[in-house]
Amino acid sequence: MKIPDELRYTEEHEWVRVADDEATVGITDYAQSELGDVVFVELPKMDRELKRGDQLASVESVKAVSEVYAPVSGRVTAVNTDLVERPELLNQSPYEEGWMARMKLSDPSELGSLMSAAQYAELVAQEKGRK
Amino acid sequence: MTAEAGEPKRTPLFGRHVSLGAKMTEFGGWQMPLSYRGILEEHRSVRTKAGLFDVSHMGEIAVRGPGAGELCQRLTTNDVARLSDGGVQYTILCDENGGVIDDVTLYRRFEEEYFFCVNAANAAKDFAWIASHAGAVVVEDVSAETALLSLQGPAAEAVLSRAALLDLAALPRFRFLCADIEGYSVTISRTGYTGEDGFEIFVESSRAPALWDRLMEEGQAFGLVPVGLGARDTLRLEAALPLYGHELSSSTTPLEAGLDRFVRFDAGDFIGRARLLEQKRTGCRRRLVGLVLVERGVARHGYAVVVRGAVAGEVTSGGWSPTLGRSIALAYLDTAALGEEEEVEVLVPQGWAKAKLVSLPFYRREGRSRKP
Numbered sequence: 001m002k003i004p005d006e007l008r009y010t011e012e013h014e015w016v017r018v019a020d021d022e023a024t025v026g027i028t029d030y031a032q033s034e035l036g037d038v039v040f041v042e043l044p045k046m047d048r049e050l051k052r053g054d055q056l057a058s059v060e061s062v063k064a065v066s067e068v069y070a071p072v073s074g075r076v077t078a079v080n081t082d083l084v085e086r087p088e089l090l091n092q093s094p095y096e097e098g099w100m101a102r103m104k105l106s107d108p109s110e111l112g113s114l115m116s117a118a119q120y121a122e123l124v125a126q127e128k129g130r131k
Numbered sequence: 132m133t134a135e136a137g138e139p140k141r142t143p144l145f146g147r148h149v150s151l152g153a154k155m156t157e158f159g160g161w162q163m164p165l166s167y168r169g170i171l172e173e174h175r176s177v178r179t180k181a182g183l184f185d186v187s188h189m190g191e192i193a194v195r196g197p198g199a200g201e202l203c204q205r206l207t208t209n210d211v212a213r214l215s216d217g218g219v220q221y222t223i224l225c226d227e228n229g230g231v232i233d234d235v236t237l238y239r240r241f242e243e244e245y246f247f248c249v250n251a252a253n254a255a256k257d258f259a260w261i262a263s264h265a266g267a268v269v270v271e272d273v274s275a276e277t278a279l280l281s282l283q284g285p286a287a288e289a290v291l292s293r294a295a296l297l298d299l300a301a302l303p304r305f306r307f308l309c310a311d312i313e314g315y316s317v318t319i320s321r322t323g324y325t326g327e328d329g330f331e332i333f334v335e336s337s338r339a340p341a342l343w344d345r346l347m348e349e350g351q352a353f354g355l356v357p358v359g360l361g362a363r364d365t366l367r368l369e370a371a372l373p374l375y376g377h378e379l380s381s382s383t384t385p386l387e388a389g390l391d392r393f394v395r396f397d398a399g400d401f402i403g404r405a406r407l408l409e410q411k412r413t414g415c416r417r418r419l420v421g422l423v424l425v426e427r428g429v430a431r432h433g434y435a436v437v438v439r440g441a442v443a444g445e446v447t448s449g450g451w452s453p454t455l456g457r458s459i460a461l462a463y464l465d466t467a468a469l470g471e472e473e474e475v476e477v478l479v480p481q482g483w484a485k486a487k488l489v490s491l492p493f494y495r496r497e498g499r500s501r502k503p
Binding site (some may be wrong): 036037039040042058062063064065067129 | 154164170171363365427428451453
């Protein structure tokens, strides 16, 4: 189970990679493994303004549909259209080729409330323990 | 095996699933493997090679003694007289209203000895129903001492023939036989729930791990993989095989579900016959149809289906078809609202998705018509 140190995480299993005032967003390795084979990804529209916690995307796996929430507030500046043709990238490479969207941060102070890799690892361990 | 209320039960193969790293899920009161290495991969293995399923959660109910055949006929919609020793039939237990109590397979061992294989979640209910009509016929729930493995896929015959030291090419579909594997007895039935050729193998619970190991070992050269309930569901959906609690319930009849060929009005009286005959005469107000989504999205259980702007029914089972690469669904639609329409819309989370009606099943294996 990969949890890269340099990323920030949410309790809903999204990750955030920050560069300047832009955040790249996706779902974690744990999330993709829980979802199972992804067959269809619905991405947000470009330039959409989202508040933290708004629905950013939906992911359909063979098993179920899941919502992906915006981990931070901001405007959508890029979406990973490769996922339309190759939804399996979410399973194969959740932190790299499977990124979902880029957002221009409207409130960078929100980053402080996200989890570190160590905190997220603890959350995953707890969730696994409940199974 | 049957379940009781409380903690989910474990099959004799629970330890195998855990050591294989399966994701587990609860189903019908049982802790069952959902998938081992991924639903898509397991699905494709069954379509192209072979897969091994633990379906020991299914219940088995033995019926024997003078009058056993008559009892089975009175309780089921199919024609029991068509069974000879070693024959299996898919059939339906109906209540007086023609509602489905369960869909089951009925096995005739001898003239006065039958057994039912029933859905896990219905096993206790089925047993009570059968026993309440039994009179002097002996009815016994043998679920606890019976495990069930299912070996499915084009290579299933080769794998099982080697494991059982038998040429199973001679066993036709819907026939079964008793055999020995490494000194213990098994009942091998050429049946399944995947749309592929395959076998279901009943074995005494304590022998199930040894049988599982033997089949996995023999299957290695053929690409046999363990398969969980996730792929069991996608496989049966492609083959348009109904699932109790989805397509079937006490408020649906076999005719609405399109199971007419398993309802034999000429076979003699059975519980529910009068109501079903009346429904056959007057026609069904709704019927089960197959849908293929032509727009992006995945149809799932409970989603509304719209015909010309009005809700006409809902999806009972839906999901991704790995074989078609599209979302497919079974849905009950109001026959009057549907009319001659061949295009409908399904309300998926992303909005309305167009779907077209298709004939069932969604998937039919090649060469099937040539099989006996």
